[in-house]
Amino acid sequence: MIDVKNLTKSFGDHLVLDDISEHINPGEKVVVIGPSGSGKSTFLRCLNLLEIPTKGTITFEGTDITDPKTDIDKVRQQMGMVFQHFNLFPNMTIRKNITLAPVRTKLMSQAEADDTATALLKRVGLEEKADAYPAQLSGGQKQRIAIVRALAMKPKVMLFDEPTSALDPEMVGEVLEVMKQLAEEGMTMVVVTHEMGFAREVGSRVLFMDGGKILEQNEPHAFFANPREPRTIEFLSKVL
């Protein structure tokens, strides 16, 4: 589904991603973990070209998205993204937040989009918030709305960039619950997170990144039970 070849990214002289090649299959739930500054967020942000790779190619369903001639907007319409800081649009109601993109990209009529929004909001238990503004919501509610907003575009893959890192501990659970549901429905997911429990329970594959490389990867139970690389062992001993 997503094929990454020799992906390199540097900011000026600072090399953030060092020649990464990776493949993500449909239906996979790939969890990316690693210390801060390891390049995991940058890796994720390259997948929908929020960061432009310095070198290498990324192919999504046969389309080379790093080719400047590719209509990146069309590709992004099929890739949902959820951010650490939610990034809801504060100038719009929740309903408008959700329906803006499907309507403007002509995916749905306003009426269809409104129905979709209502259905999705019901699913995350926030249907009564449709006419509220983002400032009136808690962090956990905002993040659930952000997930719903991405889902309204009916994406084929969902990218999560540390979705629970900015939340109060109390609110982490409600967001992870929504993500778990999504995983059970078969959504392809790439999740950058520090939630090891989530990685173990929901992930189908765990990638450990450090220094701009994927140092180690495995099926989650094996990964957490028998880490091979010394750096992985050191990292896990600190976080678990």
Add this chain to the structure above:
Amino acid sequence: MDPLQAYETWKALMVSGEALAWWQEFYVKFYQAFLLENRWMQYLDGVATTLLATALALLMGVVLGVLVAVIRAAHDQQRPGRRKNPVLGLVNAVFKVYVTVIRGTPMMLQLLIWAFVVFKSRQYTMVGIFGLGINSGAYVSEIIRGGLMAVDGGQMEAGRSLGLNYVDTMRFIVVPQAFKAILPALGNEFIILLKDTSLLSVISGQELLYFAQAIGTRNYEQMFPLIGAACIYLVLVMIFTWLLGKLERRMRQSDRR
């Protein structure tokens, strides 16, 4: 005694050098500044021109300001690493010179140059409005550019990640937020503009101060017309400040918790 008669009697006494009571002198000066020959209508004409000049210059300033700000922001936000758009680069350079020159020279001098060097036309009021609009555009563009830059980068990213294009993201997400943030600064610019229309008087633009000075010159008495004009400006500014406050409160709707 009817008012005109009183004026004429006391004025004659004043001219002949006789001492008047302070209130008689006040009456004569007030009467000749505002009431004689319906002069108050000239002030009204002046106010009308002042408001028209403010509105036209503001319109021009905002259109020009948005254009300059959007081009300059788009130029600054081009993807790093890619080849820059040469047309955008050229237009950006031209706009940068425009902003530098306009902000770096006195407005009064700009008006004199427009009126006596560039246009050499007798339509001084229109030339003055044009000059004001050009001037205001430079300041407004910097205000708007600041507003666009101040919107959290995550907003643009969120919009683009949903598959919206650059123009739609700007139009529905970034610009409305920027507009709300800059409204106080824009209101301030508007009030400055309203007062700066008085500079049109140096190129014989027929606005409020022009008439006040003309009446003062005719009467050999400047205090009453000038103070009168000052009061009118003050009232106008207070009305607009109040209106802007109302608008700001309406824009804050989405902030309520």
